[in-house]
Amino acid sequence: MPAIEILGLEKTYFVGFWRKRPKCALRPLHLTVEDGEIFGFLGPNGAGKTTTLKLLMGLVFPTSGSARLLGRDWTDPEVKAQIGFLPEQPYFYDHLTANELLNYYAQLSGVPGKERSRRVESTLQRVGLTDVKGVQLRKFSKGMLQRVGIAQAILHDPKLVFFDEPMSGLDPMGRREVRDLMEQLKHEGKTVFFSTHILSDAEALCDRVAIIHQGELRGIGAVADLTSSVHGKVEVIWQGTHVPASMKALGAECHVTGDTVRAVIDENQQDAAIDALRRERLPLIALTPVRTSLEAYFVEKLQRAETTAGSGK
Amino acid sequence: MKARIAHIASNTFREAVRDRVLYNLIAFAVLLSGAAILVGQISIEIEKLVVINLGLTAVSLFGIVIAIFIGIGLVSKEIEKRTLYTVLSRPVRRWEFIVGKFCGLAGTLVVNTFFMAIGVFAALFYVSHKFVRADALVLVALYFIVLEFLIICSLALLFSSFSSPLLSAVFAFSLFVIGSFAEDLRGFAGMAHGFTRWLVTGAAYLVPNFSALNVISSIAHEQPVAAQLIWHNTLYALFYATMALSGAVLIFEHRNLK
Ligand SMILES: Nc1ncnc2c1ncn2[C@@H]1O[C@H](COP(=O)(O)OP(=O)(O)OP(=O)(O)O)[C@@H](O)[C@H]1O
Numbered sequence: 237m238p239a240i241e242i243l244g245l246e247k248t249y250f251v252g253f254w255r256k257r258p259k260c261a262l263r264p265l266h267l268t269v270e271d272g273e274i275f276g277f278l279g280p281n282g283a284g285k286t287t288t289l290k291l292l293m294g295l296v297f298p299t300s301g302s303a304r305l306l307g308r309d310w311t312d313p314e315v316k317a318q319i320g321f322l323p324e325q326p327y328f329y330d331h332l333t334a335n336e337l338l339n340y341y342a343q344l345s346g347v348p349g350k351e352r353s354r355r356v357e358s359t360l361q362r363v364g365l366t367d368v369k370g371v372q373l374r375k376f377s378k379g380m381l382q383r384v385g386i387a388q389a390i391l392h393d394p395k396l397v398f399f400d401e402p403m404s405g406l407d408p409m410g411r412r413e414v415r416d417l418m419e420q421l422k423h424e425g426k427t428v429f430f431s432t433h434i435l436s437d438a439e440a441l442c443d444r445v446a447i448i449h450q451g452e453l454r455g456i457g458a459v460a461d462l463t464s465s466v467h468g469k470v471e472v473i474w475q476g477t478h479v480p481a482s483m484k485a486l487g488a489e490c491h492v493t494g495d496t497v498r499a500v501i502d503e504n505q506q507d508a509a510i511d512a513l514r515r516e517r518l519p520l521i522a523l524t525p526v527r528t529s530l531e532a533y534f535v536e537k538l539q540r541a542e543t544t545a546g547s548g549k
Numbered sequence: 550m551k552a553r554i555a556h557i558a559s560n561t562f563r564e565a566v567r568d569r570v571l572y573n574l575i576a577f578a579v580l581l582s583g584a585a586i587l588v589g590q591i592s593i594e595i596e597k598l599v600v601i602n603l604g605l606t607a608v609s610l611f612g613i614v615i616a617i618f619i620g621i622g623l624v625s626k627e628i629e630k631r632t633l634y635t636v637l638s639r640p641v642r643r644w645e646f647i648v649g650k651f652c653g654l655a656g657t658l659v660v661n662t663f664f665m666a667i668g669v670f671a672a673l674f675y676v677s678h679k680f681v682r683a684d685a686l687v688l689v690a691l692y693f694i695v696l697e698f699l700i701i702c703s704l705a706l707l708f709s710s711f712s713s714p715l716l717s718a719v720f721a722f723s724l725f726v727i728g729s730f731a732e733d734l735r736g737f738a739g740m741a742h743g744f745t746r747w748l749v750t751g752a753a754y755l756v757p758n759f760s761a762l763n764v765i766s767s768i769a770h771e772q773p774v775a776a777q778l779i780w781h782n783t784l785y786a787l788f789y790a791t792m793a794l795s796g797a798v799l800i801f802e803h804r805n806l807k
Pocket residue numbers: 249250251259260261279280281282283284285286287288324433807
């Protein structure tokens with residue numbers, strides 16, 4: 237049984253005060269996410285990621301289409317007891333402390349009274365907020381609120397979680413922790429669906445990704461499959477001022493600065509480049525991806541969209 | 550279901566308390582004790598009259614102001630700040646949210662009125678040094694005031710479910726003022742003719758009838774209240790609040806959140 241089945245969800249907003257013009261935020265979207273997957277929902281700003289999540293949560297109503305979550309109709313309120321949701325830029329009742337807020341949400345989600353304080357406690361621990369659990373949320377920083385948001389999404393031990401840009405506002409350690417958390421959730425057999433535009437996160441975490449742009453699905457599949465036809469770029473830096481001929485033969489553009497050389501080459505040639513440096517006994521300083529293959533794929537998809545849209549005029 | 554409504558209601562109450570709504574009790578106490586001391590110095594006969602009139606009017610007005618000012622934000626503020634996202638993505642029905650909010654606000658007002666009632670009786674005791682049987686009528690007036698609050702809360706919530714806080718405040722306050730003259734409006738409808746008659750009659754019966762709920766001055770003159778009026782007002786208030794709440798639910802059920 238798939239965890240999420242989106243059956244042609246479509247959303248048109250009407251914007252403008254006087255004469256309402258239609259604004260298509262999501263064209264009919266069909267998407268299936270299997271049980272136990274970490275699924276990345278990628279797209280540039282304004283692509284329709286948040287709209288899709290709000291539709292699935294029943295916060296806005298679709299123009300047409302429907303969906304099934306955990307094998308049940310998505311409007312069934314009971315199915316929501318099994319679902320966790322982190323909205324983008326979450327905001328909470330700021331008269332409450334983190335502890336009180338989570339208790340309230342646990343009550344609303346129907347966590348039995350006996351279990352409640354234990355679950356709240358362990359969730360606070362999991363997102364690293366134990367020290368500030370007695371502080372009113374109005375005194376929380378952006379990243380701390382994001383952590384509260386993650387906490388309330390996993391609080392009731394849902395089978396399926398939706399995160400809208402879970403890494404936003406977090407410090408590097410926080411990002412690492414959230415990545416670990418998502419992997420733990422997968423280990424526990426949960427399904428994770430998250431939107432992001434940080435492609436390296438998606439590449440590192442996701443079993444499958446979907447790319448949407450201007451409300452339209454542009455590509456879907458395992459990261460490795462999607463990127464088999466495109467190549468990323470890596471940056472090689474080594475010590476010295478000498479540029480080996482074999483390096484030039486790889487088609488690298490080399491820049492000499494001080495006593496280091498910097499070259500950008502295709503990802504699939506990085507082994508050859510390292511070999512060339514070894515042969516010449518040049519010490520390697522760094523090898524860093526400048527554009528991952530997923531990024532290359534992403535850019536290609538969006539550009540293709542732009543050219544077809546442009547020629548359509 | 551009941552549990553969820555109760556949790557939403559108690560959170561609403563907690564929010565009101567933390568936003569220092571109950572501080573109005575201090576202003577009320579100052580006003581009432583000032584008045585009691587002042588009229589005590591002017592005349593002995595009318596002081597009870599003044600205390601009851603002034604005290605109950607203040608209870609009513611303070612409560613109305615609180616009901617409107619909290620009520621108008623109950624739904625629209627939660628939509629605006631997006632605190633609703635994490636509530637409605639749980640197994641909470643939209644109607645449960647509305648009813649929970651209503652109960653929370655009504656509860657806040659009942660607690661507030663309870664403390665004010667203690668103040669009114671204390672002031673009564675201060676000016677007349679004893680209680681008489683007729684003082685029980687003050688309880689009836691207080692009960693009617695609470696009924697009035699229920700209607701105002703439900704109306705504020707209704708407006709809050711589709712318009713901005715400012716507009717909601719204007720609507721709710723206008724309805725309160727017009728409703729206070731509902732009897733006069735009905736009388737006027739009886740005198741009008743043709744289309745105007747239909748229009749005014751419709752309006753007169755649509756606005757909440759606060760004149761029937763206001764027995765403050767007759768009680769101050771120790772005139773008894775008919776048992777029938779108590780029944781009638783109770784049913785009327787419950788019916789009216791239920792209607793307004795149903796309207797709020799109907800609108801909110803179909804609303805796209807921001
Ligand atoms: N309430 C609304 N009224 C009108 N248009 C809207 C509304 N909400 C979203 N849109 C439009 O729908 C489109 C998709 O928006 P959405 O918020 O889903 O994008 P997103 O993919 O989440 O972007 P981001 O990465 O910036 O969060 C945008 O063009 C936006 O202008």
